[in-house]
Amino acid sequence: MNAALETRGLTRHFGGFTAVDDVSFSLPAGARQALIGPNGAGKTTLVNLLSGALPASAGQVVLGGEDVSALPMHLRVQRGLVRTFQISQLFAELSPLESVTLAVLQRAGRGAVWWRPLRRHRAEQDEAAALLARLRFSDAEATARTDLLPYGKRRMLEIALALALKPRVLLLDEPAAGVPPGESREVLDTVAALPRDVAILLIEHDMDLVFRFAERITVLALGAVLAEGTPAGIQRHPAVREAYLGEMAHAPAA
Amino acid sequence: MLTILLDGIASGMLLFVLACGLSVTMGLMNFVNLAHGAFGMAGGYVLVVLLQRWGWPFLACLPAAFLATALLGLLLERTLYARLYRREHLDQVLFSIGLVFMAGATADWLMGAQQQIIQLPAWLSGRVDLGIGELGRYRIFLILVCAGIVAGLQLGLLRTRFGAQLRAAVDDATVARGLGIPVPRLFAITFALGSGLAGLGGALGVEVLGLDPTFPLKYLVYMLIVVAVGGANTILGPALAALLLGVVDVAGKYWLPQLGAFIIYTAMVALLLLRPHGLLAKQA
Amino acid sequence: MRYAAEVALWLLALGSYWLFPDYLGLLAQVWIAALFAVSLDLLVGYAGVVTLGHAAFFGLGAYVAGILAVQGWGEPFSGLLLAGLAAALLGLLTAPLVLRGGELAGLMVTLGLALMLYEAANKAAFLTGGADGLQGVEIWPLFGRFRFDLYGRIAFLYALGVLFLCFMALRFLVATPFGLALRGIRGNALRMAAIGTPVRRRLMAAYAVSAGVAGLAGALLAQTAQFVSLDVLAFHRSAEGLLMLLIGGLGALYGAVLGAAAFTVAHHLLAEMTPQFWEFWIGAALVMLVMLGRGGMLGLLRRLGR
Numbered sequence: 001m002n003a004a005l006e007t008r009g010l011t012r013h014f015g016g017f018t019a020v021d022d023v024s025f026s027l028p029a030g031a032r033q034a035l036i037g038p039n040g041a042g043k044t045t046l047v048n049l050l051s052g053a054l055p056a057s058a059g060q061v062v063l064g065g066e067d068v069s070a071l072p073m074h075l076r077v078q079r080g081l082v083r084t085f086q087i088s089q090l091f092a093e094l095s096p097l098e099s100v101t102l103a104v105l106q107r108a109g110r111g112a113v114w115w116r117p118l119r120r121h122r123a124e125q126d127e128a129a130a131l132l133a134r135l136r137f138s139d140a141e142a143t144a145r146t147d148l149l150p151y152g153k154r155r156m157l158e159i160a161l162a163l164a165l166k167p168r169v170l171l172l173d174e175p176a177a178g179v180p181p182g183e184s185r186e187v188l189d190t191v192a193a194l195p196r197d198v199a200i201l202l203i204e205h206d207m208d209l210v211f212r213f214a215e216r217i218t219v220l221a222l223g224a225v226l227a228e229g230t231p232a233g234i235q236r237h238p239a240v241r242e243a244y245l246g247e248m249a250h251a252p253a254a
Numbered sequence: 255m256l257t258i259l260l261d262g263i264a265s266g267m268l269l270f271v272l273a274c275g276l277s278v279t280m281g282l283m284n285f286v287n288l289a290h291g292a293f294g295m296a297g298g299y300v301l302v303v304l305l306q307r308w309g310w311p312f313l314a315c316l317p318a319a320f321l322a323t324a325l326l327g328l329l330l331e332r333t334l335y336a337r338l339y340r341r342e343h344l345d346q347v348l349f350s351i352g353l354v355f356m357a358g359a360t361a362d363w364l365m366g367a368q369q370q371i372i373q374l375p376a377w378l379s380g381r382v383d384l385g386i387g388e389l390g391r392y393r394i395f396l397i398l399v400c401a402g403i404v405a406g407l408q409l410g411l412l413r414t415r416f417g418a419q420l421r422a423a424v425d426d427a428t429v430a431r432g433l434g435i436p437v438p439r440l441f442a443i444t445f446a447l448g449s450g451l452a453g454l455g456g457a458l459g460v461e462v463l464g465l466d467p468t469f470p471l472k473y474l475v476y477m478l479i480v481v482a483v484g485g486a487n488t489i490l491g492p493a494l495a496a497l498l499l500g501v502v503d504v505a506g507k508y509w510l511p512q513l514g515a516f517i518i519y520t521a522m523v524a525l526l527l528l529r530p531h532g533l534l535a536k537q538a
Numbered sequence: 539m540r541y542a543a544e545v546a547l548w549l550l551a552l553g554s555y556w557l558f559p560d561y562l563g564l565l566a567q568v569w570i571a572a573l574f575a576v577s578l579d580l581l582v583g584y585a586g587v588v589t590l591g592h593a594a595f596f597g598l599g600a601y602v603a604g605i606l607a608v609q610g611w612g613e614p615f616s617g618l619l620l621a622g623l624a625a626a627l628l629g630l631l632t633a634p635l636v637l638r639g640g641e642l643a644g645l646m647v648t649l650g651l652a653l654m655l656y657e658a659a660n661k662a663a664f665l666t667g668g669a670d671g672l673q674g675v676e677i678w679p680l681f682g683r684f685r686f687d688l689y690g691r692i693a694f695l696y697a698l699g700v701l702f703l704c705f706m707a708l709r710f711l712v713a714t715p716f717g718l719a720l721r722g723i724r725g726n727a728l729r730m731a732a733i734g735t736p737v738r739r740r741l742m743a744a745y746a747v748s749a750g751v752a753g754l755a756g757a758l759l760a761q762t763a764q765f766v767s768l769d770v771l772a773f774h775r776s777a778e779g780l781l782m783l784l785i786g787g788l789g790a791l792y793g794a795v796l797g798a799a800a801f802t803v804a805h806h807l808l809a810e811m812t813p814q815f816w817e818f819w820i821g822a823a824l825v826m827l828v829m830l831g832r833g834g835m836l837g838l839l840r841r842l843g844r
Contacts, residue, residue, distance in 0.1 A: 352824025359818030
């Protein structure tokens with residue numbers, strides 16, 4: 001079976017510290033996979049390596065059979081590898097409609113059009129409006145300034161921007177972080193409803209969400225893959241239990 | 255040849271004293287303070303007034319220049335600068351350019367546009383034969399004083415509690431805050447100290463670098479090079495950078511006067527391209 | 539409503555030809571300053587690239603147009619166009635240097651490049667006249683018919699016409715997907731890359747366009763004044779451009795025009811005072827406007843309108 005996304009010996013050092021250590025894993029087409037691990041396990045660094053936000057110290061990232069290790073982020077995105085951010089990265093002064101329209105235009109290859117005004121790009125604007133409506137943005141919310149929206153809506157916009165790109169592989173970096181429990185289900189239901197051919201890797205702390213969503217789970221600890229398997233198998237895995245119990249024992253008093 | 259080298263070392267050390275405050279403002283506080291040179295100019299004028307008009311002894315004028323500009327720095331930091339730490343760089347740039355213009359105009363209005371000339375005390379004027387050639391007494395004085403300042407700063411940074419807190423804050427301001435280090439007070443004191451040193455550098459430099467209302471802009475580029483090349487985490491880095499710059503500048507003016515300031519601007523751009531992150535080593 | 543206000547503004551600009559016949563030279567300066575400010579706004583206000591060296595492009599445009607005329611080609615339109623192209627080319631060549639490192643390093647590079655160009659023009663006296671300025675700029679009549687006159691009639695109309703055309707082109711540009719992408723980059727460059735945008739390529743394009751328009755403004759000054767001094771490349775000009783944007787409001791093309799007009803007229807009115815005094819007020823205005831926050835005149839008008 002062909003992997004949608006694959007890494008081979010992916011490694012990243014920061015000075016003398018190895019944040020991601022020789023990670024090889026693969027994400028099959030249509031996967032619903034979760035990546036978990038205690039704080040500092042290197043989850044977000046791994047996402048940054050996969051998406052191209054950080055260059056790898058060693059190893060490869062292979063997207064649909066193509067080695068994309070040397071490509072910058074925007075070229076990986078153009079090939080269908082899309083991510084969301086744990087800390088929302090939005091356009092504070094633009095409206096959600098403008099923001100999503102930007103993403104749709106870019107996906108359609110019209111991001112640099114300078115000879116035709118925006119208002120004559122009806123199809124792209126309609127698509128953006130429809131996507132936002134599907135994610136339960138009211139018209140008023142879709143046209144308000146993004147920085148004036150409530151937090152939950154901004155997390156949804158973070159996902160809307162990714163969906164607008166029609167990804168083949170979607171990396172979700174704690175999409176429900178900071179969202180109240182009721183709304184976090186809504187966030188994940190939206191994601192789960194995506195077409196089956198989209199491969200999804202969910203990075204998440206909340207184990208309820210992980211077990212509800214994931215068909216396979218990869219556990220990362222100290223930058224390396226500790227275990228991989230079905231949710232039931234992972235729950236019983238002795239090393240995983242120890243890694244998590246260990247985290248609690250050493251948790252800072254903050 | 256030796257004279258050029260010595261002149262270069264002297265003006266390089268002056269540049270360091272002028273610029274070291276800026277490297278902390280940019281590195282620690284992440285604040286683009288293009289008005290740093292204005293404090294140097296202020297110190298220079300304090301010296302001119304005290305020495306030439308009020309007849310103070312030269313050695314008493316230097317600490318006075320330091321104190322006056324440090325107080326000025328403290329005042330401005332508390333009233334204006336502190337409000338802009340979290341603003342965008344564009345705001346900081348515009349604000350500090352505004353200060354430069356105001357400072358230049360004020361200096362012009364109070365003191366006139368001409369170059370200031372001072373009368374050094376007899377024991378600092380003239381030359382002295384050290385066996386390796388005739389050297390200006392004032393140059394030697396400058397090198398000794400500035401070397402003392404570098405050593406003092408280095409010791410202070412490494413051996414005192416204040417220095418340890420400052421280094422912690424440069425490394426990571428958020429963590430430092432979490433550890434209970436009073437960062438705002440640290441910023442204020444450091445800013446005042448940096449301004450005072452700039453003032454002292456300006457006062458010492460009247461004889462060597464000159465002093466007129468264009469001083470802040472003229473030496474801005476030099477100070478930025480020192481900060482860009484030297485980095486913000488050490489004392490010795492900027493000190494070495496300043497020495498190198500001083501020697502290159504004096505030699506360039508001596509041997510290639512027809513190129514004028516072109517050499518130094520080119521050096522600045524080239525260094526920025528080679529070390530684009532030197533300005534803010536801890537940007538991440 | 540908005541449309542009517544725009545038409546009224548341009549009619550007022552044209553009408554000032556008859557309203558203030560004694561100030562046509564000054565008004566031509568206003569249009570030139572406005573063109574410079576608008577070009578800067580595209581870069582700073584829309585794309586979010588901070589620069590301290592925009593005078594480099596203005597100055598290059600001025601010198602290209604001026605030197606062409608001194609060397610015997612005084613036809614205004616082709617000179618204007620060549621000057622704009624030269625400045626755009628310089629923008630395209632220097633953009634990679636400016637956009638290479640972080641924001642702060644880029645800022646210093648713009649400053650350094652502008653200082654280099656100033657010093658180069660200062661030293662290349664055989665070509666530029668150096669500190670004495672470029673003498674003997676002779677511009678041929680516009681369309682072969684309308685001679686640049688002492689009262690500044692032709693200068694006024696020429697500068698206003700070029701401003702109007704460039705303004706409309708930029709107004710169109712910022713309302714295209716490209717313009718929206720620039721605002722996106724200013725808002726969050728990381729996110730722009732994460733939706734697949736080649737951020738640097740967009741910024742380079744914006745840089746070249748902005749530089750080209752600034753070059754046109756410089757050429758206008760050289761052609762209407764029939765003289766070029768080193769002043770066109772001075773740091774002051776870059777800083778004053780930013781001040782105009784602060785006065786008028788960043789990221790709004792009409793704000794840039796209003797800011798440029800307010801600045802130029804204020805400069806003229808205060809010219810009786812000593813120049814040093816004027817510099818003090820520029821500085822004070824910068825400090826106060828930053829302290830009050832951005833938005834400028836246009837922001838104030840919007841707030842009043844609400």
